[in-house]
Amino acid sequence: MAEIRDSVARRLTRDHARIVEYFAALIAEARTPRRTTAPEAIVAKLGQLVAERDAKVSDLATRYAVRVSLAPAAVVCATARTVNLTFRLRRRKAARDLVVRLPAGARSLDRPACDGCPATTARPALCDDRLHLLCEQCVPSAQGRPRCPACAQSR
Numbered sequence: 001m002a003e004i005r006d007s008v009a010r011r012l013t014r015d016h017a018r019i020v021e022y023f024a025a026l027i028a029e030a031r032t033p034r035r036t037t038a039p040e041a042i043v044a045k046l047g048q049l050v051a052e053r054d055a056k057v058s059d060l061a062t063r064y065a066v067r068v069s070l071a072p073a074a075v076v077c078a079t080a081r082t083v084n085l086t087f088r089l090r091r092r093k094a095a096r097d098l099v100v101r102l103p104a105g106a107r108s109l110d111r112p113a114c115d116g117c118p119a120t121t122a123r124p125a126l127c128d129d130r131l132h133l134l135c136e137q138c139v140p141s142a143q144g145r146p147r148c149p150a151c152a153q154s155r
Contacts, residue, residue: 001066001068004066005066008064008066009064011064012060012061012064015060015064016057016060019053019056019057019060020053020057023049023050023052023053023056026049027046027049027050027053030042030045030046030049031046080103080104081104082101082102082103082104083101083102084099084100084101085099085100085101085102085109086098086099087099087100089126089131091126091128091131094130094131095131096131098112098133100112112124112133113133114133114134114135114137114138115127115132115133115134115150116132116134116135116138116148116149116150116153117135117137117138117149119135119137119138120135121133121134121135121136123136125138125139125146127146127148127150127151128145128146128148129148129151130148130150130151132148132150132151134146134148134149134150
């Protein structure tokens with residue numbers, strides 16, 4: 001979805017700039033008419049152009065909104081044995097249980113989800129305050145006290 005959203009955002013930005021530039025040229029042309037025109041008519045024309053520009057710019061948001069609809073193609077229900085490993089994580093007085101699963105036939109454990117972003121992690125780190133599980137992107141350096149994005153979101 002990220003590629004599609006980026007593509008739509010680029011087109012939205014391009015169309016926004018094109019509309020603003022087009023109406024800026026029209027407004028500049030309306031301010032200096034070729035024929036003698038009453039000042040009230042010029043002001044009315046400018047108001048009309050500004051209102052039309054604003055309407056077109058506000059319409060861009062609904063025109064470029066990304067809509068996603070999902071429909072199930074098939075439903076499969078399967079049961080498989082897994083090994084659940086429970087780890088007790090402790091830091092000072094705080095404690096947390098972490099359950100990691102090993103699916104049947106798998107050669108490695110399922111990666112736990114990061115509490116700071118939607119990624120998973122093979123090498124988790126813990127935040128000092130609330131023991132949030134963090135991935136390598138959220139804590140790029142294991143030195144010092146990491147800034148926890150999950151703690152920042154809850155504030």
